[in-house]
Amino acid sequence: MGLNSVKAFFANLALDVPILETEANTATVALAAAAHGVEPGRIAKTLAFQLADGRQVLLVARGDARIDNSKFKTALGKGKMLATDVVAEITGHPVGGVCPFGLAHPLPIYLDVSLKAYGEVLPAAGSVNSAVRISVDLLAQVTQGLWVDVCQAASPNPVAPLAQRAAAIEAALQDHGLPASAGIAQGVHNAEAVWLPERGAQVVAKAWTDAAYRARLLANGKAAVAELGIELPAHHRHLVVLENTASLHNVICCTLCSCTAYTVIGLPPDWYKDLAYRARIVRESRTVLREMGLDLPSDMELRVWDTTADTRYMVLPHRPAHTQEWSPAELARIVTKDAMIGVARL
Numbered sequence: 001m002g003l004n005s006v007k008a009f010f011a012n013l014a015l016d017v018p019i020l021e022t023e024a025n026t027a028t029v030a031l032a033a034a035a036h037g038v039e040p041g042r043i044a045k046t047l048a049f050q051l052a053d054g055r056q057v058l059l060v061a062r063g064d065a066r067i068d069n070s071k072f073k074t075a076l077g078k079g080k081m082l083a084t085d086v087v088a089e090i091t092g093h094p095v096g097g098v099c100p101f102g103l104a105h106p107l108p109i110y111l112d113v114s115l116k117a118y119g120e121v122l123p124a125a126g127s128v129n130s131a132v133r134i135s136v137d138l139l140a141q142v143t144q145g146l147w148v149d150v151c152q153a154a155s156p157n158p159v160a161p162l163a164q165r166a167a168a169i170e171a172a173l174q175d176h177g178l179p180a181s182a183g184i185a186q187g188v189h190n191a192e193a194v195w196l197p198e199r200g201a202q203v204v205a206k207a208w209t210d211a212a213y214r215a216r217l218l219a220n221g222k223a224a225v226a227e228l229g230i231e232l233p234a235h236h237r238h239l240v241v242l243e244n245t246a247s248l249h250n251v252i253c254c255t256l257c258s259c260t261a262y263t264v265i266g267l268p269p270d271w272y273k274d275l276a277y278r279a280r281i282v283r284e285s286r287t288v289l290r291e292m293g294l295d296l297p298s299d300m301e302l303r304v305w306d307t308t309a310d311t312r313y314m315v316l317p318h319r320p321a322h323t324q325e326w327s328p329a330e331l332a333r334i335v336t337k338d339a340m341i342g343v344a345r346l
């Protein structure tokens, strides 16, 4: 069953079709597309349905296609997707490796016309880390699949790569007499030379060594950082400073996107913007922090703060005991962006 039956299937047909096995898990369209370096549409996904006429059938469609219920009903009648354990049983393939080859039981196979956008596609090959690279014509031939049109039409305007979109916006601004190059240069300069975590480190060092400043910082972060010449954009209406102690730890995120007090602690790291961090730091905070190298004692209180457009946060790290004699400049040198986000302690 699984991968071996798919290999046997192609061997029996005396077809030399490449079966690609990867280290990476390819159980979803997104994972498979990343592992094989292709666009998601090229991953041919195999779905299993129970039809109203009693038949269990497989449908192969391009990875980014979505079923159009009304087209499905016209072509195949009413149908509902089969439960994953049933799919595994009737195909002999594990969930995430289901494909129309080497099936445990013969099943009618339908191919959605969405696949025809490609010459070659990559269906799974009976395991969660394998795929077959096969031409659409050969796929139709070896599966004896019947062509149907049951998916929503692909977007006529696929999204261009980021650099191309940025260039298009710049060109459009230029065309309208709003040259963007100066603004872009300013943005790059700010990102590389102004919005640096060293600024936040200076704030932290002052708070550690000046009790009155620390009190002002905790009471009104925006006003207190302004004392050190650090401005926040107008739409950052509040800067809330969260003080870590020996028994309390704070960590920040932006569950919606990437918001940070970037003029103080620097631009957000890539992982901060990842969907996985944004979702998991809320749901399983201690686990995520442990994965990032911060294993908090179970009796330490942990607070997670979700940034909004107008309320920005920074963590005031807990000052390490061994730094009591240090100067502000020495202290500033040990303060990191991670510590001001709260994924590290010092």
Ligand code: FE
Binding pocket: 254, 256, 257, 258, 259, 260, 307
């Ligand atoms: Fe955001």
